Every structure is written in C-alpha cells, then in structure tokens.
Amino acid sequence: MQVIDLKLTHTNYNIYLQQGILGKIADMLPDVFSGSKIAIITDSNVSELYLSELSCQLAQKYLVVEIVVPAGEESKRLEVAADIYNKLSAARISRSDLIVALGGGVVGDLAGFVAATYMRGIPFVQIPTSLLAQVDSSIGGKVAVDIPSGKNLVGAFYQPKAVYIDPNVLNTLTDRFYYDGLAEVIKYACIKDAALFEILKQLGSREQIQSQIQEIVLRCLNTKKHYVQLDEFDTGERMFLNYGHTIGHAVEKYFDFTSYTHGECVAMGMAHITKQSEALGLTDSGVSQKLQQLLIQYRLPYHLPESGEEFISALLRAVAVDKKNLNKKLNLVLIKDIGESFLHRIDSSDMHKFI
Numbered sequence: 337m338q339v340i341d342l343k344l345t346h347t348n349y350n351i352y353l354q355q356g357i358l359g360k361i362a363d364m365l366p367d368v369f370s371g372s373k374i375a376i377i378t379d380s381n382v383s384e385l386y387l388s389e390l391s392c393q394l395a396q397k398y399l400v401v402e403i404v405v406p407a408g409e410e411s412k413r414l415e416v417a418a419d420i421y422n423k424l425s426a427a428r429i430s431r432s433d434l435i436v437a438l439g440g441g442v443v444g445d446l447a448g449f450v451a452a453t454y455m456r457g458i459p460f461v462q463i464p465t466s467l468l469a470q471v472d473s474s475i476g477g478k479v480a481v482d483i484p485s486g487k488n489l490v491g492a493f494y495q496p497k498a499v500y501i502d503p504n505v506l507n508t509l510t511d512r513f514y515y516d517g518l519a520e521v522i523k524y525a526c527i528k529d530a531a532l533f534e535i536l537k538q539l540g541s542r543e544q545i546q547s548q549i550q551e552i553v554l555r556c557l558n559t560k561k562h563y564v565q566l567d568e569f570d571t572g573e574r575m576f577l578n579y580g581h582t583i584g585h586a587v588e589k590y591f592d593f594t595s596y597t598h599g600e601c602v603a604m605g606m607a608h609i610t611k612q613s614e615a616l617g618l619t620d621s622g623v624s625q626k627l628q629q630l631l632i633q634y635r636l637p638y639h640l641p642e643s644g645e646e647f648i649s650a651l652l653r654a655v656a657v658d659k660k661n662l663n664k665k666l667n668l669v670l671i672k673d674i675g676e677s678f679l680h681r682i683d684s685s686d687m688h689k690f691i
C-alpha cells in the first residue's frame with residue numbers, strides 16, 4: 337500500500353492507495369474515526385456497483401445510513417445538499433459521526449460541502465471512484481456546490497480525515513469518463529512531471545493504462561500534494577493546477593456543461609493555450625505538437641470546437657468573469673517545455689492573444 341501524507345496548516349491526513357482497498361475500509365477507519373454511526377453518500381451509478389459491498393462491510397462495526405443522489409453534475413446543488421441535511425438529521429447523525437463520500441468528483445464535492453456545513457462541520461472521508469476524483473478532486477479539501485450563476489461558487493476548504501483510493505474500481509468507468517480523467521493526468525505531466533509524459537506515451541489501450549494505473553495515480557497525487565502543501569488556500573502556487581482550465585472552463589460554460597466533460601474541456605484548453613503561447617514565443621517550439629499527439633493517443637479533443645467570432649467573444653466574456661480574474665489581471669499557466677510550467681501575468685484585455 338502506498339501512503340501519502342498531506343501536511344497542512346491545521347491538519348494532516350493520509351491518502352491510501354492500493355488495489356482492493358475498498359474491501360478493507362472497515363479495518364482502516366478506526367485510525368481516523370471512533371464514533372458509531374456512518375452516513376455513506378453516493379450517486380445512483382456508483383451505488384449499483386459498490387454501495388452494498390461497502391455498506392455490508394461497515395455494518396459489521398457501525399450503524400450505516402445510505403444516501404443516494406442522482407448521478408451527474410445536476411446533483412451538485414444547494415437543494416440536493418438541503419435534502420441530504422434533512423436525511424442526516426432524521427437519522428440523528430451528529431458531529432461525533434462520519435460522512436463517507438463514495439463516488440466521483442460530484443459526490444466528493446457535494447458530500448464534502450455537506451460535511452463542512454452540517455452542524456458547522458462533521459468529519460468525512462473520501463473514497464473516490466472516478467479517475468478524475470482519484471488524481472485530483474478528492475485531494476486538497478476544495479468542496480463546493482454550483483449555483484445558477486456559476487460552477488463551484490458556494491463552497492469551502494474542508495479537508496477529509498483520510499482518502500482511500502482503489503484503482504480497481506476504475507474498471508467499471510465508461511470509456512468516456514476513463515479518458516476524461518486522463519486529461520487531468522496529462523495536465524500533471526505537462527506542468528511538473530516529464531517522466532509521466534514519457535510513461536503515457538508508451539501506453540495506448542485502456543488495458544495498458546490500467547496495468548500501470550497505480551504508478552500513474554501515485555505520480556499525480558505527489559504533484560497535487562506538492563502544490564496543495566505550498567498553497568492550501570489557492571492564492572498562489574496552487575494556480576499551476578489550473579493549466580488548461582482558463583479556456584477549458586470557458587468552453588464548458590459556453591456549452592452549458594452538457595456537450596463536453598470537464599476533462600475534454602481541459603484537454604482543449606491545454607492544447608489551445610500551448611499552441612498560442614508557442615506562437616508567441618513563450619513555449620519551446622514543437623511542444624504543442626507533442627501535447628497534441630498525446631491527446632490524440634488518449635482520445636481527447638485537441639482543438640476548440642468552434643472558431644467563429646461569436647464563439648471566441650463568448651469565451652473572452654467567460655474568462656473576464658472567471659473567479660481567477662482578479663483586478664483585471666489574469667495569471668495564465670503556460671509551459672515552456674513538457675514538465676516545466678510557469679505563470680504568465682497578463683491584463684485581462686490581452687487574453688484575446690491566447691484565444
């Protein structure tokens with residue numbers, strides 16, 4: 337088992353990574369939880385696959401409450417959170433109990449948000465089941481729900497007591513969500529891990545990737561740990577994790593979060609900004625081609641879906657209201673070479689050069 341310890345200002349916790357760890361949660365929880373009641377929050381897809389196994393296991397030691405929300409981003413809403421508060425309250429869950437988030441990034445963000453706010457905060461642990469959640473969203477304590485004016489606009493920094501990652505559960509992901517998560521993996525390779533980029537280049541099929549998945553997830557976790565420890569509250573170094581996200585978020589928003597997944601938009605964002613920064617002489621020549629090749633290999637989009645004036649203006653408007661756009665200044669994350677990223681501060685009015 338790989339154990340990654342995250343050391344933060346007010347708390348430390350471990351991320352446990354092992355194939356088959358899902359079957360050992362009941363044995364491991366006593367390290368972080370001494371209460372008697374557990375509420376498992378999951379979604380309608382993951383519940384079909386893993387809920388009864390986990391629930392039966394935990395029921396040997398604890399009183400278990402199951403809460404299942406519909407799968408999909410639509411569940412990351414205050415109304416769904418309110419419904420969960422009522423269910424927790426009806427089950428008399430208190431601050432000495434525990435929430436277990438079993439699912440992808442949607443469940444992790446929603447259950448984490450509920451944990452941060454129910455009774456002013458109750459402990460929770462993450463069992464991420466999508467690749468995106470295993471390498472990214474379950475680590476670092478960002479929890480949130482969406483509101484009509486934007487994604488993740490209501491939330492908190494609230495760290496889990498532990499994260500348990502079982503790469504075996506990735507076998508049941510659809511191809512689309514498997515490759516979606518690989519976009520974030522490619523992001524880590526581009527910003528800080530050239531060796532990971534080389535590993536990824538050698539792999540093609542999903543079976544080949546899955547045979548190396550523990551090593552791949554571990555490398556991503558170490559990079560995420562690096563940035564989260566440097567900048568827990570996302571005011572500086574953690575920005576590097578936004579490579580590809582400025583344009584990616586704008587594309588996601590343009591299509592109302594329906595046509596493309598988060599990872600697909602990040603892939604387009606990485607490819608586009610790197611092509612533009614190479615044209616501006618900020619990125620070494622040939623780097624955007626290398627990135628494009630890998631995105632093609634991983635079945636990810638590598639250019640913007642449209643190029644018309646109306647589309648580009650919409651992207652620029654979306655970037656202008658992005659929460660990372662502070663005082664009309666934007667910190668763009670660019671790469672000089674694969675594995676070598678840097679921040680490039682621009683006036684928001686110059687963003688058109690990168691779109």
Ligand code: NAD
Pocket residue numbers: 379380381382385407408409412439440441442443445465466467468469472473474475476477478479487488505506507508509510513516598
């Ligand atoms: P998701 O949670 O919707 O999961 C994707 C799909 O895969 C869903 O249909 C889900 O039911 C299904 N699924 C999950 N695990 C499965 C498994 N093992 N087998 C079969 N199906 C499974 O989406 P996601 O891509 O995991 O996460 C996206 C969310 O994460 C977004 O809301 C985004 O804002 C958030 N996010 C948060 C952070 C953070 O730091 N908190 C970082 C990145 C993304």
